Amino acid sequence: MNKIIIGSREWCSLPDLGIELIKAKVDSGAKTTALHADNLTKFIKNDENWVQFSLHPLKSRPDLIVQCEAKLVEKRIIKSSNGNKEERFVIETKLILGNSSYPIEITLTNRKLMGFHMLLGRQAMSNKVLIDCEFRYLLGKPSL
Incomplete structure (x- = not known):
């Protein structure tokens, strides 16, 4: 089994959501991956439940807003x-981490006051990565 070594922070991409780059805090203590979502609304598309939301993927670029739906x-x-317990919407989308790409589940929540708009949980990393918490951004930015 070939696992990639990641740092305590990594650049990610969520291309199916239109998010080319986002910094994620790696958190093996969190079971699920969490993503900050503004203006979260549920709607019906093709007789199925969908959600739409907006996101500021780069804190250094508050003018950049990505409209997402899943x-x-x-x-x-x-x-x-x-x-605290909170009911959250769960979506599935593709994650690009370094040269790896695979589907993950993400919960949508308000992470506005957190340091990172994305928290990468252990379910998304299971059997795929090893964490070396001494380093950050070992994989560089994903190449789309």
Whole structure:
């Protein structure tokens, strides 16, 4: 099994959502991956539940806003690190991490006050990566 070594922070891409670059905090203590979502609304498309939301993928570029939409997988109760429980929408989308690409589940939530708009959880990393927390951005920026 070939696992890639990642740092405690990594550049990611979520191309199916139109997000070319976003910094993710790597968190093996978090089960699921979380993504910040503004203006989150549910709607029907082709007789299926979908969600749309907006996102500022780069904190250094507050003018850059990406409008996203994705098929809704389910609603799930998530317990945050401070113990609070929150019902969140769950979507599935493709993650590009370095030269690797694979589908992951993401919960949508308000991470506006957090240092990173994306938290990469252990389900998205399981059997794929090893974390070397001494380093950051070992994989560089994804090449689309």
